[in-house]
Amino acid sequence: xxxxxxxxxxxxxxAALVNNILLTRFIGLCPFxxxxxxxxxxxxxxxxxxxxxxxxxxxxxxxxxxxxVPLGVGEFLYIPAFILVIASLVQFVEMYLRKxxxxxxxxxxxxxxxxxxxxxxxxxxxxxxxxxxxxxxxxYNFGFxxxxxxxxxxxIGFGFALITFAALRERLxxxxxxxxxKGTPMxxxxxxxxxxxxxxxxxxxxx
Amino acid sequence: MDLVLVAKAIxxxxxxxxxxxxxxxxxxxxxxxxxxxxxxxVLSSLPGANCGACGRPSCFAAAEAIVAGEVSVTAxxxxxxxxxxxxxxxxxxxxxxxxxxxxxxxxxGGTNAGRxxxxxxxxxxxxxxxxxxxxxxxxxxxxxYGDCVAACPFGAMAIDARGLPVVDLNLCTGCEICVRExxxxxxxxxxxxxxxGPVAVRCSSHDRPKLRKSYCSMCCIACKKCEKACPxxxxxxxxWLAVVDFDACIGCGRCVEACPQDCIxxxxxxxVAPAAAIDGAAGAVPGFTPMSDEEALALSExxxxxxxxx
Numbered sequence: 001x002x003x004x005x006x007x008x009x010x011x012x013x014x015a016a017l018v019n020n021i022l023l024t025r026f027i028g029l030c031p032f033x034x035x036x037x038x039x040x041x042x043x044x045x046x047x048x049x050x051x052x053x054x055x056x057x058x059x060x061x062x063x064x065x066x067x068x069v070p071l072g073v074g075e076f077l078y079i080p081a082f083i084l085v086i087a088s089l090v091q092f093v094e095m096y097l098r099k100x101x102x103x104x105x106x107x108x109x110x111x112x113x114x115x116x117x118x119x120x121x122x123x124x125x126x127x128x129x130x131x132x133x134x135x136x137x138x139x140y141n142f143g144f145x146x147x148x149x150x151x152x153x154x155x156i157g158f159g160f161a162l163i164t165f166a167a168l169r170e171r172l173x174x175x176x177x178x179x180x181x182k183g184t185p186m187x188x189x190x191x192x193x194x195x196x197x198x199x200x201x202x203x204x205x206x207x
Numbered sequence: 208m209d210l211v212l213v214a215k216a217i218x219x220x221x222x223x224x225x226x227x228x229x230x231x232x233x234x235x236x237x238x239x240x241x242x243x244x245x246x247x248x249v250l251s252s253l254p255g256a257n258c259g260a261c262g263r264p265s266c267f268a269a270a271e272a273i274v275a276g277e278v279s280v281t282a283x284x285x286x287x288x289x290x291x292x293x294x295x296x297x298x299x300x301x302x303x304x305x306x307x308x309x310x311x312x313x314x315x316g317g318t319n320a321g322r323x324x325x326x327x328x329x330x331x332x333x334x335x336x337x338x339x340x341x342x343x344x345x346x347x348x349x350x351x352y353g354d355c356v357a358a359c360p361f362g363a364m365a366i367d368a369r370g371l372p373v374v375d376l377n378l379c380t381g382c383e384i385c386v387r388e389x390x391x392x393x394x395x396x397x398x399x400x401x402x403x404g405p406v407a408v409r410c411s412s413h414d415r416p417k418l419r420k421s422y423c424s425m426c427c428i429a430c431k432k433c434e435k436a437c438p439x440x441x442x443x444x445x446x447w448l449a450v451v452d453f454d455a456c457i458g459c460g461r462c463v464e465a466c467p468q469d470c471i472x473x474x475x476x477x478x479v480a481p482a483a484a485i486d487g488a489a490g491a492v493p494g495f496t497p498m499s500d501e502e503a504l505a506l507s508e509x510x511x512x513x514x515x516x517x
Contacts, residue, residue, distance in 0.1 A: 063223060073216045081223050088227035092234050099238035110264055 007138070008149050014136045014207035015153025021120055022161040023191075023198035028120025032162060033187060035111070042166035046159030048111040050152075053124050055093065056086045057151035060125040061144055074130075082125050083117075090116045124154040136207045165194060245274045245298060252293035253283055260284035274298070281305045306401035308381040310364075310374050314349040314396055315409030315425035315470055317369035321345075336390035344422035347394050347412040355385035355397060376402055401453050406442070406462055408449045409470050416447055427470045433462035442471075 021027050031049075035041040060082045068074035068081060094112050097105040105112075115121055127134045128147035135142065142150060168190050177186050250270040261282045263269040272278045273294060280302060281291040288305045295302035314320075326335050326342040332354040335341050341350055351370035363378035364385060372385075383399060386392040395411045410427035412419050419426040429447040441455035442462050449462075449471065463471050 067219055067222065071215045071219050073212065073219050077216050077219060081220060084220070084223050084227060088231055091231055095231075095234045095238040098240050 008146070010205055010207055011136075011138055011146060011149050012153040012156075013205070014138065015150050016157035016160065017198070018201050018204050018207050019136060020157040020161055020198045020201075021123065021154050022158055023195040024202065026195075027123045028118055028158065031115070031118065031120075032165065032191070033184070036162055036166040036169055036187075039163070039166050039170060041111075042162045044108060045111045045115075046155075046162050048108045048115055049118070049120065049158050050155040051108075052086075052090055052093065052112070052115050053121050053151050053155040053158075054148060055089055056082075056121050057125045057128040057147050058144070059085050059089055060129045061142075061147045064129040078126065078130065079122070082122060082129075086121055086125065087116045120154070120158060124151050127154075138207060161194070161198070165191065168194070243274055246270050248297040249273050249294050252297050253290060254286050256285065258285050279303070284308070308399040309376050309379040309402040310355075310381070310383070310385050310397055311400040311407050312349065312372055312374065312397055313408060313411040314345075314347070314371065315369075316343070316345060316348040316423045317351055317371040317425075319369070319423060319425045320348050321422035333388075333390050341390075345412050345419070345426075346414065347391060347396060347410075348423065349391070349396055354388050354390070358384050358388035360384060400451075406451055406456060406458065406460065406471050406473050408442075408451060409472065410448060413446050413448055419447075425468060425470060428468055430467060432465040432467060433471060436461040436465035 015021075019025060022029065022032050031045055035045045063081055063085055064074055064078065068077060090112060094105070097108070097112075128142055128150045131141040139146060169187055172186055172190065181189070246267075247270075250267055253266040253270060255266050257265045259265075261269050261278070261284050263272060263282075269278070269282055273280060273282055280294045280298065280300065283290045283294070286293075287307065291305050292302045321344045322342045323339075323344045324342055326338070328334060328338065330352050332341075332350040332352045335350050335352060340346070343350060349371055351366060351372070353364075353366050353372060355372050356364045356366055360382070361378050361380055363375045363380075364372045365375070367373045379402075381399060381402075386397045386399065389397045391397075391411075400407065408427060409425065410419075410423075412423075412426060416426075416428045416430075420428060427444075427447075427449050429444050429449070431444050433442045433449050434444055438459060438461060439455050439457055441452045441457070442449055443452070444450070458473065460473050463473055
C-alpha cells in the first residue's frame with residue numbers, strides 16, 4: 001500500500017515539477033507566452049487545461065488499449081486518432097458545460113475551444129498512453145490510474161508554471177525595464193531564468 | 208502493400224470518428240441551450256467576418272454584447288451605417304448615426320520642434336527613424352518626411368507649411384494604412400478618431416513637461432487647464448499628456464480655448480466646415496506666439512503634475 005502511494009506521489013511530483021512540461025521540456029509554449037499577460041487569463045487557461053488534459057488522457061488511454069492495440073494500428077495512427085478524440089471531447093465538454101454550468105462555461109470562455117489543438121494536451125495524452133514513451137523511469141507502461149495521475153501532474157505543472165510566470169509579468173509591466181527590452185524580450189529572459197530554476201530540479205528522486 | 212493493415216487503419220479511424228460524431232450529435236440535442244433568438248437575428252445582420260475591429264473575438268460575441276446592451280448598435284466598426292441600421296431594425300430599436308473613423312495626427316511640432324542633427328539621407332520617416340532614433344529630439348513627434356502621404360491610397364494627406372501631414376477628412380476612409388506606415392504610429396502619433404465632433408490633442412510625447420518644453424514650443428505641458436475647462440469630463444491628463452475620451456467629448460471647444468499652448472484644436476468640426484476642408488487648416492500657426500519658457504514652466508509645475516490630485 002505504502003509503495004503504491006509512493007509510486008503515485010513520485011508520478012505526480014515528477015510530472016508536475018521535475019519534468020515540468022513548460023519549463024523543462026518546452027512543450028506548449030504558445031499559451032505560455034500568449035495568455036500569461038494577466039493573472040486572470042492564465043488562471044482561466046490553467047483551469048481549462050487541467051480539465052481537458054485529464055479527460056483527454058483518460059479517453060486516449062481507452063482508445064489506445066481497447067481499439068488501436070487490438071487492431072495493431074497504434075504505432076502510426078495514434079496522432080490522428082488522439083487528435084480526433086481530443087477535438088470531439090472538447091466539443092462535447094463545451095456543450096455539456098454550457099448546459100450544466102454556464103458560470104464555468106463563461107469563466108473558461110475562449111480557452112476551452114483554443115486548447116483543442118494545444119500540443120501540451122496531445123503530448124500529455126501520448127505520454128500517458130503509449131508504452132515506453134517518456135515514463136520517467138517509473139514504468140514501461142501506464143495503467144489507467146497511473147495515466148490519470150500522470151496527466152494530472154502534467155496539468156498541475158502547466159498551471160503552476162503559467163500562473164507563476166503571469167505573476168512575474170504583471171510585476172514586470174510596472175518595473176523600470178529598459179525601453180528596448182520592454183514587453184516580449186523581457187518576458188523571454190524571465191522565462192529563461194524561470195526555466196533555470198525548474199531544470200535545477202532534474203534528477204530529483206531519480207525521476 | 209498490406210491491404211489488411213490499411214483496412215484496419217481506416218476502420219479504426221472510422222470507428223473513432225463515428226463514435227465521436229454520434230456522441231456530439233446526441234449531445235447537441237440533449238444539451239441544447241435555448242439561446243436568445245435576438246442574438247441570431249443580430250448575428251445575421253453583422254458582416255460575419257470575425258475581424259475583431261469592435262474589440263470582441265467574433266461577430267457572435269459582438270452580437271451577444273449588443274443584445275445584452277453592453278455596446279450600442281453601432282458597435283460594428285467594419286459595417287458602418289448600413290450594418291448599424293440593420294442591427295437596430297433586428298432589435299426594433301432606433302438607429303443612430305455612425306461616425307466614421309479618420310486618421311488624426313497627434314503632433315503639432317513640425318518646424319516648431321527641435322532637431323538633434325541635420326539629416327540628409329533618404330527623405331523617408333522610416334529610414335530616419337532607424338538612424339539613432341531619428342533627427343527629432345522629441346521621442347514621439349512627427350518627422351514630417353511624409354511616409355504617410357506617400358502611403359495614402361486616397362490622396363487624403365499632404366504636408367503643410369509647418370512640415371506636418373494634414374488629413375483631408377472628406378477623402379480619408381479610415382483604412383489605417385498611414386497609421387501602419389508611420390514609424391511612430393505605434394506610439395500614437397497617428398491614430399484613428401471619430402471624424403465629427405472631437406478635439407485633437409496635437410502632442411503624443413510622454414516626456415516630462417519640462418523636458419518636452421525644451422525641445423518643442425507646441426507641446427502639451429500637462430497644465431490640466433483643459434481638464435478643468437471641460438464641462439463633460441472628457442479630457443484628462445494621463446502620464447503628462449492630455450487624452451480625449453471621444454465617447455464623452457461633445458466638441459464644445461472649451462479646452463481649445465483653455466489650452467495655453469494651442470496644442471488642442473477642433474480637428475473634426477473645423478474640417479467639415481466648407482471653408483476649411485483640411486484638418487488644422489485654421490492654423491499654419493498664424494499669430495502663434497509661443498509662451499516664454501518661464502511662463503510655461505510655471506504652468507507645468509503648478510498643480511498639474513500627475514498623481515497629485517488637488
